[in-house]
Amino acid sequence: MALPAVLQNLSLPVVGSPMFIVSYPELVLAQCKAGIVGSFPALNARPAEQLDAWLTQIETELAAYKAANPGATIGPVAVNQIVHQSNERLEHDVRVCIEHKVPIFITSLRAPAREIIDAVHSYGGIVLHDVINLRHAGKALEAGVDGLILVAAGAGGHAGTTSPFALVGEVRRLFDGPIVLSGAIANGGSILAAQAMGADLAYMGTRFIATQEAHAVEAYKRAILSAKAADIIYTNLFTGVHGNYIRESIMNAGLDPDALPESDKTKMNFAGDKAKAWKDIWGAGQGVGLMDDIPTVAELVARLRREYDETRSRLGVGR
Template identity: 80%
Template sequence: MALPPLLQNLALPVVASPMFIVSYPELVLAQCKAGIVGSFPALNARQPELLDEWLTRINEELTAFKAAHPERPVGPLAVNQIVHQSNARLEHDVRVCIDHKVPIFITSLRAPIKEILDAVHSYGGIVLHDVINIRHAQKALEAGVDGLILVAAGAGGHAGMLSPFALVGEVRKFFDGPLVLSGAIATGGAILAAQAMGADLAYIGTRFIASEEAHATDEYKRAIVDASAADIIYTNLFTGVHGNYIRQSILNAGLDPDNLPASDKSKMDFSGGTSKAKAWKDIWGAGQGVGLMESVQPAGQIVAQLKEEYEAARRRLLA
């Protein structure tokens, strides 16, 4: 099946993942201007009315950029919606995004209801849903989403445990639509490898935390550059959902990263309350690809480097 037009003609087959606290308009704009899909979680706009302001700014700046640079590919915008009963803002945020005709919805935890899908489809938008296993993938497709984001082992933030080889291979047995693969993808060669496995695009987050435009503290960015795969801890303590976090940030919080208790999944809370916000602010999410990052760079330079690596990997395979 051909990719939807929104996912064609990118500078690089990459969707930048929406990172809580990190992905703000500055980073999203830099990603889109570099020719990849830029994204942010709706909940990053901490006050509901701020979401409308962000979308207005992003749309206006991208429209002006396209007019000034008609020869350059500009990536579409994606906004992440947490579909969970604790997210009291979901209805509001979805309505605002639909009013702005956001091209791509990225939904998490639960598949969106038909009314949301129909509204997004009414103006030509698409919905991608992130999943960590086959059962979730099948349920999302039954709900009617347009594509899947496969969050495999090693991904930053909320992540699964399955090998990307197994996850992509099994999903391709029953779905020939858009697949985006996540999991320690930090180089252009890894992007090409994702496509070789059967994915259409790569989902990259951690690499962009170490960017000048990222809304992350300097300490967080330095931790990304200094860490290696051995420094990543997989736990569900902080949100109720398993994810990967930097060991040093857990130590800084006075916790033993090697002896973390399990959290009660039924107590997941995405309401934006102070306790959860504090957990995400102080405990730094990151994927296992951190060891491949050597410096903090502008996002556009990161995309350019990934593209060079991607083309070099293709040439090596064809040699």
């Protein structure tokens, strides 16, 4: 099946994943200007009224950039919505994004209601839902989403434990639509590998935290550069959902990374400002050991493009 128009004609088959406290307009704009999908969680815009301002800023700046650079490849914007009963902002945030005709909705935790999908479809937008296993993929497809984001083992933040080889293969048996793959993708060769497995695009988060435009404190960026895969801890303590976090940040919080208690997932809460309690626990994927600098997004995407093309050439893969 051909990709939806909004996912075609990118400079590189990459979706910048939406990251808590990291993906702000500066990063999204840089990603879109570099020709990939730029995204952010709606909940990053605080207070809720800020969401409209952010979308207006992004739309205005991208329009001006396109006018000044008519031949440039500009990626679309995606907004992540947490579909959970504790997210008191969901209705508001969805309404604002629909008013702005956000081209890509990324939904998480639970499949979106049919009315949300229909509203997005009404102006030509698409809905991608992230999943960590085949059962969740089936439920999302039954709900009517347009594509799936497979969050495999090694991905930063909320993640699953299934090998990407297994997860992509199983999902492809029941779905021939858009698949985006996440899980320790840190260079151009990994992007091509994701496609070789059967995915259409790569979902990259951690590599973009260590960029100049990312809204992350310097200590967070430096922690990524100094960490290795063994320094990534998988736990559900902080949000109720299992995810990957940097050992250093857990230790800085006075906790023992090797003896973390289990959290009660029924107590997940995405309401109000309670999420700020997580801001000093730094999510990251197992690809951290492949990162050793803090470039601009433009420099990083250009490098990824070179690596991607070099890998294709080395393997004799035609364009």
